[in-house]
Amino acid sequence: MELDEERFGLIASEIGAAVLELVHHGQLVDRMAIVNALESKRRTVGNTLHKGGCRDAAALVRNNGDRS
Template identity: 40%
Template sequence: MELDEERIVMITNAIGLAVLELRFRDELITEYTLSEKLEEMRQDETNVIGKDTYKDAEELIRTGRFPVI
């Protein structure tokens, strides 16, 4: 199944934002810390689409595969 380009951009932006936040806090960037940060961001998000984006980004970090629609 082909992924929507807009969805890929949103997932990439979510991961980039999480990496920057970890970096600015001088935290070690690992698969675990990145996944935890994305989960924290998902919980803070009020938009349903945003929540799904953070969930998909977290799954990508944990599994190394894009989530299937």
């Protein structure tokens, strides 16, 4: 997956925010919890670009779990 720097920054920021939110709420931090947090955020934000960033971040976390 090729990403330009700005898009990569948005995706990294969304993943980091999801992890921090899970830690703050005392929840287990694993791949599916991060994906679920990102998908949940995607449903609540109104900005189309932000929705796309959350979607791409969730896809990146979800798909990279298949690599060994």
